[in-house]
Amino acid sequence: MGIRTKRVYEPATEDDGLRVLVDRYWPRGLRKEGAKVDLHLTGLAPSGALRRWFDHDPALFERFRSRYVEELERNERPELGDLVERARTGPVTLLFVARDVEHNNAVVLADLLRQRLRLVLDRPGGGR
Template sequence: MIVCKRVYLPAMPEDGFRVLVDRLWPRGCSKAGLQLDAWLRELAPSNALRQAFAHDPEHFAEFRCAYRDELATLPTQWRPLLERARHGTLTLLYAAHDEQLNNARVLAEFLDEQLALPAPGDCAAEESR
């Protein structure tokens, strides 16, 4: 299961594996005080894409498409997250104010779609073709 959560909300046991998916460290959070299991800044949108979006809702559709294109080129970064999501809760942490129009939601959508695909080397999926 994949969940998105603002980094400023308290950590809960049901969060499972907590991953910060922003390129920049969140304002007001100390590195010692933030409870997370990983910071995957390489998986965040590129600086150019992040700056072009600027959290403007009018640019979200374009941002979403461009970010998904970037994600498609980074399978070694996101594939390990699929295993976490298959076997427990994966919580994607983000700092954006908008709880719907942000990179973590796009990443969660992308990962959910990858989870729906047959895993490489899945014999049952191969036989059903």
């Protein structure tokens, strides 16, 4: 079980579990046949306006985090619940393109999913 993040360019490993690309665009130079991406959930990526505003500037990351979580919660997507359910039964790896492994949308999304997973597991019968 669990949710983690990984650059999409890193080799796939068996313990990745479900590999989910959470960027709006397909990564440059990566062939779909060899990418080992199980799902490409563009709807969970930050809006174009937010992505352009952030522009991968670490100094803006905490404000980006707040705005991105606000976007995700305002536009509640069924994919969020689906990923929490998948993480309840096995590993989920959120794949991202950014070079910065600490300041990107996948990190924020993973934190949000972990919070939701804890809520599910803490409910009676949540761990099944």
